[in-house]
Amino acid sequence: MASSINNRKPSEIFKAQAQLYKHMYAHIDSMSLKWSIEMNIPNIIHNHGKPISLSNLVSILQIPSSKIDNVQRLMRYLAHNGIFEIIKNQKLENEEEEEAYALTVVSELLVKGTELCLAPMVECALDPTFSSSFHKFKKWIYEEDLTLFGVNLGSDFWEFLNENPKYNTMFNDAMASDSKMINLALKDCDFVFEGLESIVDVGGGNGTTAKIICDKFPKLKCVVFDRPKVVENLSENDNLTYVGGDMFTSIPKADAVLLKWILHDWTDKDCIRILKKCKEAVTSDGKRGKVIVIDMVINEKKEDNQLTEIKLLMNVSISCLNGKERTEKEWKKLFIEAGFQDYKISPCTELLSLIEIFP
Structure with missing residues (x-):
């Protein structure tokens, strides 16, 4: 009936x-x-x-x-x-x-003290100070410029981290735990770094990814570039240095610039600004280097439905920063508008792809 x-x-x-x-x-x-x-x-x-x-x-x-x-x-x-x-x-x-x-x-992956432990990532994502932001979706939707975190925290997310050392450490530990997964991915991505003499890891935090790259390519000079409060008092060595600054102002010059899980934090307009600064960094003195992006590429037609579901879920989640996860078409549009001529996408991890962008 x-x-x-x-x-x-x-x-x-x-x-x-x-x-x-x-x-x-x-x-x-x-x-x-x-x-x-x-x-x-x-x-x-x-x-x-x-x-x-x-x-x-x-x-x-x-x-x-x-x-x-x-x-x-x-x-x-x-x-x-x-x-x-x-x-x-x-x-x-x-x-x-x-x-x-x-x-x-x-x-x-949740066993603390092991080489690959994502517990800090879980703890950061589920900390009430951050996770409570998602109760403010309705208010945020009607705000012209504020991020979801901005609505909840009362300030820009990065300013909040600068002013709250506890949460700054929590966030950097979370990013570092995720970066350790790159050690596995690099086994199949050696070709990306071969032939490079220098690389800048933009937003590289405490240098976890850079240290992995340095260990694998000991002749490669690595610079970790992040907010001054992130990189202050960190230990350097012969091929790893730390520089504090603002990626929207300038980026240290190198053969390559690495952006691991950075661009998904930002709007298209901001991504184009960042990519233009990256292009300036890799095209100085007549050189034509490249930008290496490690980020998500949504491909609903080719990938498993469950994988797409996770990516779309994270696409909603990253709205807390007014960022977004992107399709190849959306990535291509950013690259062209930032003045790049070509790009190549390779698999990296289950969730992330590796994109080489050429001026």
């Missing part, structure tokens, strides 16, 4: 209700992930050396007996979403099997 709501079948309406509830409670995904990191659960399992039973886990965490069931609910949900894996432990005869939890490749 048809419903009175636009002649929809009850089954259609019930499915729609379930979909609405899924989105309505989607914040539980990120909050349960945050909880697991706050409780140090990935490290507890890692240090245990094998799947850990619920009883052992709650014992280590010193969980009150009244909350053990809640821990199990959270772990079951995280396991359902692929963060952990549930293993059945065979117990003694006449006793029930007890659930045990093992790490997956996802939670391995």
Whole structure:
């Protein structure tokens, strides 16, 4: 029998209700992930050396007996979403099997103290000071110039970081954790840096990416260029130096300029300004170097639907800075308007592409 709501079948309406509830409670995904990191659960399992039973886990965490069931609910949900894996432990005869939890490749990336750890990225993204901004979508939409962070924090995001050392450190640690993933990607991207004598990593933070490049190409001179408060008091060596400044004013000259996950923070107008400064830096003294962009390229026609969903989700997320994730067509438009002649896109990571731009 048809419903009175636009002649929809009850089954259609019930499915729609379930979909609405899924989105309505989607914040539980990120909050349960945050909880697991706050409780140090990935490290507890890692240090245990094998799947850990619920009883052992709650014992280590010193969980009150009244909350053990809640821990199990959270772990079951995280396991359902692929963060952990549930293993059945065979117990003694006449006793029930007890659930045990093992790490997956996802939670391995949350083990603190390991080479590839993205826990700082999660902690930064889910910090209430930043994440609460998304409650201001409606107000932000009607603001002509303010970013979503600006609406919530009361100041420009970068000014906020300059004035709040705690959050500046948190943000830089998050970016550094992500940069370590580049070490894996460079195994297939050596060709991009071959033949270069110098490179400037614009917005390079504490130099994590630059150090990886320097280790791989010891003859390459690397300059990390970022806000003065980011690069002050950082240790240099023979082929790695730090320079403070403003990328909208000028960029140190080099054979190549690297922009890793920088341009997605900015509007098209600002990106063109940045790219023009990059072009000036790589075309001085008659040289014609290149700009290397590591960023997302949305390609709904060719990529997996789930991957596109993640990119579109991050496209909404980066609106907090009035930035955007871009399609190849949108990238090409920026490059042309900034005065570049050609570009080449290569795969980098699952989410990011490597774009070489030539003057």
